[in-house]
Amino acid sequence: MKTSIVGFPRVGELRELKFATEKYFRKEITAEELEKKGKELRTKHWQLLVDQGIDFIPSGDFSFFDATLDTAVLLNIVPEKYQALQLSPLETYFALARGYQGEAGDVTALAMKKWFNTNYHYMVPEIDDETELKLVGDKLFTNFNEAKAAGIITRPTIIGPFTLLKLATYHGSKQADDFYEAAIAAYAQIFDQLAELGCEWLQIDEPALVLDLSPAEVQQFKGLYQTLLAKKGNLNILVQTYFGDVRDAYQELIALPFDGIGLDFVEGRKTVELLQEYGFPNDKLLFAGVVNGKNIWKNNYQETLTLLEKIQSFGDIVLNTSCSLLHVPFTLANESVLAKEVTDHFAFAVEKLAELNDLKKIVTDKEGNQRLLDTNIALFGQQRFSRNEQVAKQVEALSEKDFVRQPALSERAIVQKDKLKLPILPTTTIGSFPQTKEVKQNRAKFKKGEISETEYTIFNQEKIAECITFQEKIGLDVLVHGEFERNDMVEYFGESLAGYLFTEKAWVQSYGTRCVKPPIIWGDVSRSNPITVAYSKYAQTLTEKPMKGMLTGPVTILNWSFPREDISLRESTLQLALAIQEEVLDLEANGIEIIQIDEAALREKLPLRQTDWHSEYLDWAIPAFRLVHSKVRPTTQIHTHMCYSEFADIIQDIDNMDADVISFEASRSNLDILDALKAIDFQTQVGPGVYDIHSPRVPSIEEIEATIHNILNKLPIEKIWVNPDCGLKTRGVPETEASLKNLVLAAKKVRGGI
Numbered sequence: 001m002k003t004s005i006v007g008f009p010r011v012g013e014l015r016e017l018k019f020a021t022e023k024y025f026r027k028e029i030t031a032e033e034l035e036k037k038g039k040e041l042r043t044k045h046w047q048l049l050v051d052q053g054i055d056f057i058p059s060g061d062f063s064f065f066d067a068t069l070d071t072a073v074l075l076n077i078v079p080e081k082y083q084a085l086q087l088s089p090l091e092t093y094f095a096l097a098r099g100y101q102g103e104a105g106d107v108t109a110l111a112m113k114k115w116f117n118t119n120y121h122y123m124v125p126e127i128d129d130e131t132e133l134k135l136v137g138d139k140l141f142t143n144f145n146e147a148k149a150a151g152i153i154t155r156p157t158i159i160g161p162f163t164l165l166k167l168a169t170y171h172g173s174k175q176a177d178d179f180y181e182a183a184i185a186a187y188a189q190i191f192d193q194l195a196e197l198g199c200e201w202l203q204i205d206e207p208a209l210v211l212d213l214s215p216a217e218v219q220q221f222k223g224l225y226q227t228l229l230a231k232k233g234n235l236n237i238l239v240q241t242y243f244g245d246v247r248d249a250y251q252e253l254i255a256l257p258f259d260g261i262g263l264d265f266v267e268g269r270k271t272v273e274l275l276q277e278y279g280f281p282n283d284k285l286l287f288a289g290v291v292n293g294k295n296i297w298k299n300n301y302q303e304t305l306t307l308l309e310k311i312q313s314f315g316d317i318v319l320n321t322s323c324s325l326l327h328v329p330f331t332l333a334n335e336s337v338l339a340k341e342v343t344d345h346f347a348f349a350v351e352k353l354a355e356l357n358d359l360k361k362i363v364t365d366k367e368g369n370q371r372l373l374d375t376n377i378a379l380f381g382q383q384r385f386s387r388n389e390q391v392a393k394q395v396e397a398l399s400e401k402d403f404v405r406q407p408a409l410s411e412r413a414i415v416q417k418d419k420l421k422l423p424i425l426p427t428t429t430i431g432s433f434p435q436t437k438e439v440k441q442n443r444a445k446f447k448k449g450e451i452s453e454t455e456y457t458i459f460n461q462e463k464i465a466e467c468i469t470f471q472e473k474i475g476l477d478v479l480v481h482g483e484f485e486r487n488d489m490v491e492y493f494g495e496s497l498a499g500y501l502f503t504e505k506a507w508v509q510s511y512g513t514r515c516v517k518p519p520i521i522w523g524d525v526s527r528s529n530p531i532t533v534a535y536s537k538y539a540q541t542l543t544e545k546p547m548k549g550m551l552t553g554p555v556t557i558l559n560w561s562f563p564r565e566d567i568s569l570r571e572s573t574l575q576l577a578l579a580i581q582e583e584v585l586d587l588e589a590n591g592i593e594i595i596q597i598d599e600a601a602l603r604e605k606l607p608l609r610q611t612d613w614h615s616e617y618l619d620w621a622i623p624a625f626r627l628v629h630s631k632v633r634p635t636t637q638i639h640t641h642m643c644y645s646e647f648a649d650i651i652q653d654i655d656n657m658d659a660d661v662i663s664f665e666a667s668r669s670n671l672d673i674l675d676a677l678k679a680i681d682f683q684t685q686v687g688p689g690v691y692d693i694h695s696p697r698v699p700s701i702e703e704i705e706a707t708i709h710n711i712l713n714k715l716p717i718e719k720i721w722v723n724p725d726c727g728l729k730t731r732g733v734p735e736t737e738a739s740l741k742n743l744v745l746a747a748k749k750v751r752g753g754i
């Protein structure tokens with residue numbers, strides 16, 4: 001039995017690639033120095049995989065920015081405007097990734113999208129009718145040669161044509177299948193060249209096979225590969241899928257002359273069933289994704305062995321990760337603060353390699369390796385997660401009425417109007433104000449113990465006062481305190497929640513050079529102490545206007561953490577919801593009449609298959625949000641905020657969150673969402689963002705006025721709020737002040753004109 005992985009984190013143990021790349025961006029190192037760093041990391045990682053006993057070593061999973069972009073560039077999918085810059089290949093590559101502004105011209109970056117159901121983002125290839133898909137790059141070959149020179153025969157990996165062309169956007173009249181012929185020629189050429197270099201296996205990633213596929217798409221896939229695989233010669237081809245099962249295409253997939261098929265047994269709920277129902281051809285290797293490539297927990301060997309016993313009769317098995325290890329932190333070796341009893345349960349990328357190796361040993365020689373198995377059994381026999389009886393009981397005791405706020409939305413609207421006395425088209429912001437250098441320094445100094453808590457707090461209070469003075473001066477209606485005390489939306493709350501753990505170096509690539517360090521849910525979650533109350537209360541004392549309390553919602557906190565696995569996501573989310581509910585009620589008791597509960601990441605974890613949307617997610621995610629605010633007084637106004645307006649397909653569910661007001665990003669999507677809101681007679685009051693906060697550009701009064709009028713053409717005026725697209729933390733002070741001034745003036749002009 002052999003071992004394999006789908007891919008490895010390229011950013012490096014201590015994010016070396018990130019820092020080198022950013023240095024290159026700042027022109028502190030040359031292109032050669034960056035290339036050298038890349039080579040150094042690749043070699044180090046290959047050697048590490050060899051040392052850990054992995055049999056199939058991937059190459060080509062390394063990237064300076066993104067693997068989908070690499071494949072597009074390899075195949076000449078580079079829009080004319082980037083080619084016209086006439087930059088070096090590396091500079092063109094980064095122009096696609098990040099945009100370019102300089103002597104050669106001015107172009108924006110390719111769009112970026114979430115990679116399936118992960119927090120990783122890929123660059124969306126852009127194709128028009130002039131695109132000439134052909135093999136032009138050499139990364140795959142040079143990387144293979146590089147490893148070969150180091151004595152390691154690797155298995156190059158590449159995104160497959162079906163997935164690549166499905167994920168691309170098309171600007172002309174041609175569609176994906178118009179490029180199949182060219183793709184077949186290009187991939188066939190890759191086969192030839194690799195075979196010539198001495199390559200034995202090529203891994204082609206086709207994760208799009210786990211999506212909902214129409215019969216027509218399945219036929220397209222089949223046709224594409226029938227022709228392509230006829231050209232593979234002696235090269236062995238592994239088709240690799242991940243993030244789910246391939247139920248719509250399984251029969252077609254196993255009938256094709258692949259040499260290996262990679263299936264996900266972790267997220268693929270139906271994978272075993274598919275094998276049982278349709279079998280697995282005995283002339284192919286089954287790359288069984290049994291070690292979770294997304295979580296941070298140790299593998300339960302006994303469970304995996306049971307699974308392997310079930311599937312072993314179907315064919316020759318290669319032990320594999322369920323997906324690329326890109327989605328987990330690099331190694332546990334650099335975590336020095338967390339207790340050993342805790343980290344004993346963790347497996348990051350490097351530790352997962354050891355698990356594959358352990359499993360291989362146990363499967364091939366159970367008696368000789370009984371100790372490995374016993375240790376693992378003993379670990380799982382322990383009480384793993386800290387339980388809190390009270391929390392468990394609270395969740396159990398929840399009943400229907402805990403999820404329903406009384407009275408109904410329309411009645412609440414009347415009492416709130418009476419109480420808050422807001423003008424028509426009320427103006428507000430989403431919460432954060434610019435995080436200037438001083439604001440960040442204040443937090444950093446406090447964390448390092450360089451200033452006292454009093455000094456730290458006084459600074460924040462001064463910033464709050466300044467922020468309120470400004471908001472009052474320009475005439476905003478509902479004020480915020482500015483979030484100067486927060487690093488990010490999840491960590492800030494996690495720090496005051498029992499059951500949360502924080503790592504030191506457990507970074508995961510989010511996109512390009514950006515990495516995130518998700519906190520870990522370790523136990524039952526409960527609120528240790530009030531989190532936001534002091535600053536909100538203080539802020540309210542400084543103004544007569546309503547001060548909006550600002551919280552992160554349970555679904556977003558969960559989605560941006562590493563969840564535990566012994567209880568359901570639903571249960572973890574309900575625990576979080578109860579904790580945030582306490583905070584909501586505390587804010588209310590302390591005189592805060594408007595409370596915003598952000599659900600920025602609600603849309604993110606929608607399952608890949610539409611049939612699972614409700615049963616696997618929305619059926620508990622939406623109620624969890626409702627639980628948070630179900631106990632507030634009718635007069636307390638609950639707001640929520642979502643970062644993307646891409647929720648037309650779940651719009652009824654959003655309305656069912658039963659918030660009083662929702663704000664969302666809308667300016668960049670041409671207010672497309674308004675039609676969907678209108679169509680279902682959306683009940684919640686809405687604040688579609690009237691200007692884009694992702695750019696430093698200051699919108700004019702007239703522009704904002706026009707946007708408001710556009711909104712009013714579609715939706716009733718008594719339901720509309722006027723606000724920016726999102727929080728202002730990444731913006732500078734001057735443009736923020738100018739933009740908000742214009743926003744208020746625009747709202748006033750529209751009010752006056754009605």
Ligand code: GLN
Nearest residue numbers: 430431432600643727728
């Ligand atoms: N209240 C948060 C802020 O303004 C919301 C951020 C977000 O939606 N990502 O920063």
Ligand code: ZN
Nearest residue numbers: 642643726727
């Ligand atoms: Zn947002």
